[in-house]
Amino acid sequence: MNWKIWILIIAILASILALFPFNFKTGIEIASVPTNSTAYEAGLRTGDIITAADGKSVSSIDDYSAVINNKFPSDNETKLTITTNHGDVILFTKVPPQVSVKNIEKTRIKTGLDLSGGARALVRAEEKDLSASELNDLISVTSQRLNVYGLKDIQIRPVTDLSGKNFVLIEIAGSTPQELEALIGQQGKFEAKIGNETVFNGGDKDVTYVARTGSQAGIYGCSNNAGTVVCNFQFAISLSEKAAERQAALTQNLGISTNNTLYLDKQIDLYLDGQLLSSLYISRDLRGQKATQISISGSGTGATSDEAYKNAISEMNKLQTILITGSLPYKLKIEKLDTISPLLGKKFIDTILIAGVAAMLAVSIIIFLRYRNIKLSLAVLFTSFSEIIIILGVSALFKQNLDLPSIAGIIATIGTGVDSQIIILDESKTNTDISLKERVKRALHIILGSYLTVLFALLPLIWAGAGLLKGFAITSILGISIGVFISRPAFSEIVKNILKD
Amino acid sequence: METQETKESHTPNKYSKAYDKYYKIILIIPLLLLISSIGYLAYFHSQHGDFIKRDVTLTGGTSITIFVEKQINLDDLNQKLSGQISDFSVKELSDFRTGKQQAIVIDTSIGSTDSPDYIKLKSFLETYLGHSLTPENSSVESTGASLGNSFYNQLRFAIIISFVLMALVVFVIYRSVAPSSIVVLCAFADIIMTLTLVDLMGIRVSSAGIIAFLMLIGYSVDTDILLTTRLLRRHGEINHNIFEAFKTGMTMTLTAIVSVVIALLITRSFSAVLEQIFLILTIGLCFDIFNTWISNASILKWYVERKK
Numbered sequence: 001m002n003w004k005i006w007i008l009i010i011a012i013l014a015s016i017l018a019l020f021p022f023n024f025k026t027g028i029e030i031a032s033v034p035t036n037s038t039a040y041e042a043g044l045r046t047g048d049i050i051t052a053a054d055g056k057s058v059s060s061i062d063d064y065s066a067v068i069n070n071k072f073p074s075d076n077e078t079k080l081t082i083t084t085n086h087g088d089v090i091l092f093t094k095v096p097p098q099v100s101v102k103n104i105e106k107t108r109i110k111t112g113l114d115l116s117g118g119a120r121a122l123v124r125a126e127e128k129d130l131s132a133s134e135l136n137d138l139i140s141v142t143s144q145r146l147n148v149y150g151l152k153d154i155q156i157r158p159v160t161d162l163s164g165k166n167f168v169l170i171e172i173a174g175s176t177p178q179e180l181e182a183l184i185g186q187q188g189k190f191e192a193k194i195g196n197e198t199v200f201n202g203g204d205k206d207v208t209y210v211a212r213t214g215s216q217a218g219i220y221g222c223s224n225n226a227g228t229v230v231c232n233f234q235f236a237i238s239l240s241e242k243a244a245e246r247q248a249a250l251t252q253n254l255g256i257s258t259n260n261t262l263y264l265d266k267q268i269d270l271y272l273d274g275q276l277l278s279s280l281y282i283s284r285d286l287r288g289q290k291a292t293q294i295s296i297s298g299s300g301t302g303a304t305s306d307e308a309y310k311n312a313i314s315e316m317n318k319l320q321t322i323l324i325t326g327s328l329p330y331k332l333k334i335e336k337l338d339t340i341s342p343l344l345g346k347k348f349i350d351t352i353l354i355a356g357v358a359a360m361l362a363v364s365i366i367i368f369l370r371y372r373n374i375k376l377s378l379a380v381l382f383t384s385f386s387e388i389i390i391i392l393g394v395s396a397l398f399k400q401n402l403d404l405p406s407i408a409g410i411i412a413t414i415g416t417g418v419d420s421q422i423i424i425l426d427e428s429k430t431n432t433d434i435s436l437k438e439r440v441k442r443a444l445h446i447i448l449g450s451y452l453t454v455l456f457a458l459l460p461l462i463w464a465g466a467g468l469l470k471g472f473a474i475t476s477i478l479g480i481s482i483g484v485f486i487s488r489p490a491f492s493e494i495v496k497n498i499l500k501d
Numbered sequence: 502m503e504t505q506e507t508k509e510s511h512t513p514n515k516y517s518k519a520y521d522k523y524y525k526i527i528l529i530i531p532l533l534l535l536i537s538s539i540g541y542l543a544y545f546h547s548q549h550g551d552f553i554k555r556d557v558t559l560t561g562g563t564s565i566t567i568f569v570e571k572q573i574n575l576d577d578l579n580q581k582l583s584g585q586i587s588d589f590s591v592k593e594l595s596d597f598r599t600g601k602q603q604a605i606v607i608d609t610s611i612g613s614t615d616s617p618d619y620i621k622l623k624s625f626l627e628t629y630l631g632h633s634l635t636p637e638n639s640s641v642e643s644t645g646a647s648l649g650n651s652f653y654n655q656l657r658f659a660i661i662i663s664f665v666l667m668a669l670v671v672f673v674i675y676r677s678v679a680p681s682s683i684v685v686l687c688a689f690a691d692i693i694m695t696l697t698l699v700d701l702m703g704i705r706v707s708s709a710g711i712i713a714f715l716m717l718i719g720y721s722v723d724t725d726i727l728l729t730t731r732l733l734r735r736h737g738e739i740n741h742n743i744f745e746a747f748k749t750g751m752t753m754t755l756t757a758i759v760s761v762v763i764a765l766l767i768t769r770s771f772s773a774v775l776e777q778i779f780l781i782l783t784i785g786l787c788f789d790i791f792n793t794w795i796s797n798a799s800i801l802k803w804y805v806e807r808k809k
Contacts (some may be wrong), residue, residue: 114774120634122648162655181615335648337614340640344594346603348771351597355767359760366759370752405709408778415760416720419753423727426749442734448725449674454667454719460659461715464652465511472778474711476800 008490011482012386015393019107023083026059027051028101032153037098038213043089044082044099046153054085061101072096097495108396112403112471116344118173121184122468124157125330130166132158139168141328145183146172149321162464167335167468168229179318185334189254189327190319191271192294194250194282199268200243203326209238210320217320219312221303229305231312234297244290252288259280270296272322296323352407359414360384367418371425375498380421382488384495387417390474390482406471415478416454420447421490421495428495440492451484513738524799525704531796535690545700552696553694559653561646563619566594567630567639572602578629582607585625586618590705597770607771629673651688656711659746663718664688672721678718680733683800684725695785695790709774713781719756721785724750725791731744732801739805743798750793759784 012056027049033040048060053067071078078091113120123142124130130138135158143156153173160166169183176413200206217235254264261325264287267279278298297314298319302310336379359481360381368377395402404412420443427443428436461473542552557564570648579591588610594603607626611618627633667688672681698704731746732739743800767777 055610335645339636351771355764359763360764361758362759366756404774408775412765415757418756422752446727446730450723452670453667453722456670457663457719462663464655464659469712
């Protein structure tokens with residue numbers, strides 16, 4: 001067999017290897033575990049494969065949910081044993097473990113946010129255009145914030161668009177966290193003040209420890225007030241020596257409150273980005289004392305107690321995050337925020353597959369009608385199909401996310417990728433007075449000409465629009481390149497063999 | 502069989518004679534169409550201040566997609582919404598096999614999801630639907646007005662760059678002004694005519710639609726390159742060469758149109774993004790047939806005959 005055909009075969013095999021992980025494990029995969037959760041503390045990690053829960057084998061999300069829903073929520077701490085590929089993990093909990101699970105991936109194809117669901121935000125500094133190093137500072141604080149908040153599967157990177165503006169692009173796969181807008185858009189300048197004097201700010205300079213779980217942090221009661229439920233949260237923080245000294249100095253000269261003689265006459269006011277969050281009473285014993293332990297409290301509201309509880313938890317988590325990570329260096333503006341439900345994408349993938357297969361069949365029918373040769377038609381079908389396999393393989397290898405525009409690019413490749421094959425077929429069939437070699441050379445001229453025009457026409461798209469549309473350019477360019485350099489040479493060899501017969 | 506076919510078309514038949522007689526005259530059709538397209542676009546620009554109607558991805562705004570359990574009456578929703586917000590449009594997405602409504606899409610000019618207008622709209626929708634909108638049951642895509650405009654300017658710029666690059670490649674390939682200019686002119690006509698039809702159909706162009714135009718720039722010259730190369734580098738009778746190129750080129754364009762139309766029919770009910778890309782590609786490819794085999798072929802024949 002000719003080496004050109006071998007190259008195509010090797011490319012197809014390599015793509016198949018890149019596409020499929022070839023693992024035949026049964027179970028479900030942990031998509032994410034927040035680092036501050038009990039599940040994480042117990043040892044569950046992202047990427048672990050859950051094979052059984054409480055001894056019952058788990059091969060689908062339904063199996064897992066059945067065990068969990070049967071058990072939780074419960075009034076008492078209940079023992080739950082989760083068997084993963086790394087061994088048994090035992091949890092004692094009243095609520096379901098905070099892990100999100102997914103089926104084990106059957107392919108390594110990564111679908112874009114518009115198919116898999118998730119959130120995408122394009123953020124820019126409000127008052128100035130950031131330099132590259134400022135942009136990197138912003139990215140590191142933002143990613144720390146999202147990590148501390150407990151989000152996994154985040155991609156943050158700087159993007160520059162054609163007009164030279166710098167943005168930070170944040171992409172979060174899976175479900176969208178409630179506080180996302182606040183986490184990425186809020187500067188998060190946390191200040192604790194007595195009067196007009198600052199006692200401490202958020203960030204590790206003043207706040208040395210923030211309690212996140214256990215007895216020092218949590219919801220301590222909900223109340224129903226005319227249809228609105230309010231849940232209060234409270235958590236402890238530790239202040240640095242310096243911040244404690246400042247507090248001692250600032251409380252030294254305060255008087256005793258006339259309303260409640262247990263407390264001093266001024267409160268510690270907590271501000272977030274200039275908004276008063278809450279005010280804490282200062283116990284009279286603390287006057288002039290260096291207190292390093294402080295309790296921060298706040299609340300979340302909702303129409304039902306479930307909603308209020310959830311809101312209070314996420315509000316607390318946000319505040320803890322901001323206290324740990326400190327404020328972002330710049331005031332930010334969210335220029336674009338997309339939160340995409342994972343529902344549509346799931347249904348859509350089948351439709352796309354049908355569209356792809358139907359398009360390929362239609363193309364091969366046209367080829368059959370034109371050349372009345374089933375072998376040629378099959379050869380075209382095979383070449384088209386191998387082009388798509390290779391595009392997908394390369395995408396999987398380079399972890400390129402396939403979003404809707406990329407898929408449009410692939411489908412367009414089905415119809416246009418055969419162009420070079422048709423040119424070859426026609427050149428080799430007509431003008432028989434010159435040698436086949438000469439004719440193939442002529443065909444190449446046309447093929448390279450049209451290849452270059454498409455290539456150059458698509459290039460600007462890689463940079464335009466902050467790169468959000470480059471998926472289309474990438475798959476299209478991949479498609480035509482594979483067509484011209486890998487599948488076309490092989491196809492012309494196959495055609496030679498078919499026509500010889 | 503092949504040689505027979507070749508001989509047949511070498512002897513001038515009546516179609517070939519008619520073509521020889523009228524090929525200059527039929528050029529009036531594409532010329533008139535191009536001039537009236539340019540005229541319409543100029544008129545459109547004077548009315549709307551732009552060559553296209555842009556959708557929320559290019560003007561800034563918010564698009565809300567809500568997955569529905571029970572069928573929503575769009576007329577009713579439209580009517581109730583008009584009491585709430587001023588600038589909006591509503592459409593539905595449905596399953597292409599059963600036709601069952603899957604989701605409704607509401608496009609509004611509200612630029613940010615923390616604006617009071619959005620909060621008002623959201624609470625209205627929640628009351629209307631009887632359940633709350635979560636990231637699970639709905640998708641929200643919002644683009645600030647300044648970013649939308651900036652995207653639009655960049656994509657417009659990208660189209661110009663892409664056209665210039667394509668033209669450069671064509672000039673480098675032929676190193677001859679006349680045939681290259683004809684190819685570039687035909688690509689230009691494709692884009693202009695497609696743009697005109699898109700405007701006439703009242704389509705609001707999204708960022709995805711603009712990339713379809715970009716792709717069209719590349720693909721519309723495919724067949725022109727085939728035709729030009731065949732006519733310039735091959736000896737033999739011109740009409741025969743045109744006809745041979747026509748057979749090849751039509752097969753190429755037909756496979757492209759068929760796959761794009763099939764993709765359009767299957768995905769249109771599901772994704773506005775794909776629908777627009779495939780629709781614009783279909784329109785453009787159809788105009789490409791017209792511009793390649795009427796305009797380009799005739800002008801090029803004219804050019805080759807004069808050179809003889």
